[in-house]
Amino acid sequence: MDGNGRWAKARHLPRIAGHRQGVEAVRHISRAARDLGIEVLTLYAFSSENWRRPQEEVGDLMGLLRRFLKKEVEELVREDVRLRVIGDYRALAPDLVEMIDDVVGRTERNGGPSLVIALNYGSQAEITAAARALAKRVEDGEITADAIDEAMFEGALATHDLPPLDLMIRTSGEQRLSNFLLWQSAYAELVFTDTLWPDFDRTALEEALSVYARRHRRFGGL
Structure with missing residues (x-):
């Protein structure tokens, strides 16, 4: 999800x-994905590199995350959506960690689609942690x-415990992938759009899905 800052700058507004x-x-997009039957939607919300941003902006982002969790939890429960979080989110503020754990716990038995949020996530760190484990x-x-193969590493x-990644949209x-799901993207289809994230709507999602549907996935075969 890229382009928030540029969207604001074009309108002479603060980045927040x-x-x-x-x-x-x-x-x-979360609601549109559910309507369109998407099984898993993964959103790159905060990368491990985003800590390099000004402290005020990081604080604003964390405040938005708190508000999102408070406002959306009831809808997630009502719509049978399971919330997952990947990344080292326990390095965030204790109150935010508690909120995340609460929402994840309240939705873990839901049987509908999964909404996966990547927080303090970096794919290289994820791969390194897997290698260490x-x-x-x-x-x-x-x-x-000798027993280690691709399946064990995965x-x-x-x-x-998520299905293979089919489509990556930036x-x-x-x-570029910017350190997001590098292993998982090995055979994913990639769609790059000039649309800034705040303007990315259901129509834009459907267009990306249409591009995906027209591609022939060979996975190295003919």
């Missing part, structure tokens, strides 16, 4: 205004190094 509008886009199992004698990732015209 772009982030607020970005939260509204999250609400709209498997190395520790080898060191402890639980497994041998099982050590934060997304181990907004705002940038054409």
